[in-house]
Amino acid sequence: MEPTTGKAKYYTLMEALKEQILSGTIKPGQKLPSENELTRHLLETGRRNIIGIFKADDSQGAQRHKGYVQALQESGIPYDPENVIWFHTEDRKTKPSLMLSMLLDSKKSVDAAVCYNDQIALAVISMLEEKGISVPEDIAVTGYDNSLIGQSSPIGITTIAHPQEKLGEMAAELILEKIRKVPEEESSVKRLISPELIVRESTAGKNLSTETKK
Known part of the structure; x- marks a missing residue:
């Protein structure tokens, strides 16, 4: 095996295991902590007509959509598929x-x-700004990943953060367990990391933009 090929496979496995850590222990009917936290936050601020925008060609998009639906249902708001916009990798920019x-x-x-x-x-x-619509006064907006884009945006974006360093450590531990063929039920790795909701101006306005909670 060529070194570059082996390295590529390693990184692919690491990314897959990170996703497993985030969602691997969620059972049917169980709450999806990061995925519904954002929708729940919007509901708590009085929003009721919430559009969901999700990626159709990866598992994270499906997971985040499930959390959105779950949060609405928990609040007694009927799910309307017409309120969901699906996109694919190739048309994500438009x-x-x-x-x-x-x-x-x-x-x-x-x-x-x-x-x-x-x-x-x-x-x-x-x-929204081009259409003269104020954020968050008229429409609140949330993101995901706590990226530099969201942090440096003129209007700070409310988002979800996951500890990337911890995810990497846990993924490495899972790789070692797979090599040793440790049964999943005997795994020492806790598969679910609690997310952090970071509230910024895009939902709370300037006065409350420093609020954070688990």
Whole structure:
């Protein structure tokens, strides 16, 4: 095996194991901690007409959509598939903002948008500003990943953060356990890391933008 090929496979496995750590122990009916935290936060701030924007061609998009649906149902709000915008990798730069813009042009009532990640959230915020819509006064927006994009945006983006260093350590431990063929039920690695909700201006405005909670 060529060194570069082996390294590529290692990094691919590491990323897959990180995802397993984040979601591997979730059972049917169990709460999805990071995925529904953002929607729940919006509901707590009084938003009810929440659009979900998710990626269709990866498992994280499906997981985040499930959390969105779960949070709505827990609050007694019926799930409406017409309130969800799905996009693919190849159209990620244009479709989310374009589809939301079309929904707004149709006079659909919208007061918040839960976005797949911070990059999508930033594009949505830019589109809203171009239409003269204030964030978060008119429409609140959330991202995901706590990226530099979200931190440095003119309007700070409310997001979810995961401890990347800890994820890497746990993924490495899982690799060693797989090499040793340790049964999953005997694994010493706790598979679920609690997320951190970071509240910024895109949902709370300037006065409450420093709020954080687990």
